[in-house]
Amino acid sequence: MTLNTTAETETAKIARGLRERDRELLADLVERCQPRLVRYLLYLTGRREYAEDLAQETWIRVLQRGSQYNGRQRFDPWLFAIARNLAIDYLRKKRKAVQTASLPDDRDEILLVSSTGPSPFEAAARSEDAIRLAGQLQILSPLYREALLLRFQEDLSLPEIAQVLGAPVTTVTSRIYRGLAALRSAFEEGGDSPGV
Amino acid sequence: MIRLECDKKFRELIDRCFVEEVSAEDRRLMHDHISGCNSCKRYVELTGRTIRGLREFTFTSEPDSSAQVREILAHHTETMRQHNVQSKIWAAFAVALSMSFVGSALVYQLVKRLAVPMHFDTAQVQAGVLVFWLLPSFCSALCLLAARGENRGIA
Numbered sequence: 286m287t288l289n290t291t292a293e294t295e296t297a298k299i300a301r302g303l304r305e306r307d308r309e310l311l312a313d314l315v316e317r318c319q320p321r322l323v324r325y326l327l328y329l330t331g332r333r334e335y336a337e338d339l340a341q342e343t344w345i346r347v348l349q350r351g352s353q354y355n356g357r358q359r360f361d362p363w364l365f366a367i368a369r370n371l372a373i374d375y376l377r378k379k380r381k382a383v384q385t386a387s388l389p390d391d392r393d394e395i396l397l398v399s400s401t402g403p404s405p406f407e408a409a410a411r412s413e414d415a416i417r418l419a420g421q422l423q424i425l426s427p428l429y430r431e432a433l434l435l436r437f438q439e440d441l442s443l444p445e446i447a448q449v450l451g452a453p454v455t456t457v458t459s460r461i462y463r464g465l466a467a468l469r470s471a472f473e474e475g476g477d478s479p480g481v
Numbered sequence: 482m483i484r485l486e487c488d489k490k491f492r493e494l495i496d497r498c499f500v501e502e503v504s505a506e507d508r509r510l511m512h513d514h515i516s517g518c519n520s521c522k523r524y525v526e527l528t529g530r531t532i533r534g535l536r537e538f539t540f541t542s543e544p545d546s547s548a549q550v551r552e553i554l555a556h557h558t559e560t561m562r563q564h565n566v567q568s569k570i571w572a573a574f575a576v577a578l579s580m581s582f583v584g585s586a587l588v589y590q591l592v593k594r595l596a597v598p599m600h601f602d603t604a605q606v607q608a609g610v611l612v613f614w615l616l617p618s619f620c621s622a623l624c625l626l627a628a629r630g631e632n633r634g635i636a
Contacts, residue, residue: 306562308558311551312551315554316547319546320540324538337543340546340550341550344553345557348554348557349557349561409539410538411537412534412537414533415534415537415538418531418534418535419538434535437532438536443500443501458501461500462500465500465531465532469527469528471531472531473527
């Protein structure tokens with residue numbers, strides 16, 4: 286009960302600060318969330334340079350639309366949802382610029398573009414197991430990657446992930462299971478199955 | 482075949498145990514099963530290892546990334562604050578201007594009635610309202626736009 290009240294107070298404080306465009310609160314939020322935001326965008330786009338730029342854009346959007354945060358839910362899922370929408374719009378624009386064919390209507394499909402360039406996952410791997418997973422993560426669908434990150438690194442609940450993704454909880458669980466199945470193959474003997 | 486069905490059922494349960502909130506009964510069921518099933522035990526180990534592996538990625542953002550974002554936000558906050566003040570000033574000016582004209586019209590009507598017993602003609606009343614009411618109130622409204630600094634926009 287005390288924990289709930291504390292959490293409510295914290296989110297209400299953030300909501301008020303965002304409405305008033307409180308500089309100190311914003312600086313504090315940036316300090317707390319920036320590394321996690323960049324990590325989330327890395328998982329989503331697979332490119333470090335996109336992630337850093339999009340993180341900046343996300344904070345500007347938070348400043349502009351801060352009054353829309355109602356303080357009833359946690360701040361992190363709201364922040365990630367903004368970042369996700371921006372990433373999709375950004376990738377859509379980039380794709381539009383290089384191809385003349387019509388783009389898919391489904392926003393999530395925009396994320397399914399294979400990323401090129403050096404893998405940010407290999408550089409971030411801090412254990413032997415992580416190194417083995419890095420290769421699989423690079424070829425794994427970003428949709429599964431982001432679901433895995435939000436569940437196991439951000440420790441968001443399934444409904445919170447659903448809120449970020451704008452998808453039903455069943456879709457979220459299915460993406461997590463499929464992602465886990467693909468990554469598990471990195472540890473299976475002789476398992477070098479392709480990403481999903 | 483029976484083995485496969487058993488595996489499928491329990492592997493779904495194992496996945497659920499790692500990903501979702503499951504009842505104590507389901508958790509016990511899984512533990513009971515893996516104690517006697519090597520294949521599912523291995524599955525649990527691999528899944529646990531995968532999840533632990535996922536937590537062993539450390540991404541560092543650019544060293545000055547947060548500072549840069551804070552700077553950009555401070556700049557945007559200031560720009561938005563200035564924009565907000567400008568909008569308020571123009572709104573206040575519009576209100577003051579309309580009040581100046583509406584007020585002048587009302588004062589003119591009132592003074593016109595009072596002017597009859599006091600033997601003022603219409604031109605005198607018009608000049609009086611213009612000099613002593615319309616012009617001062619119009620200038621006050623203009624002052625809102627001309628004011629400087631923090632007091633700008635405050636009537």
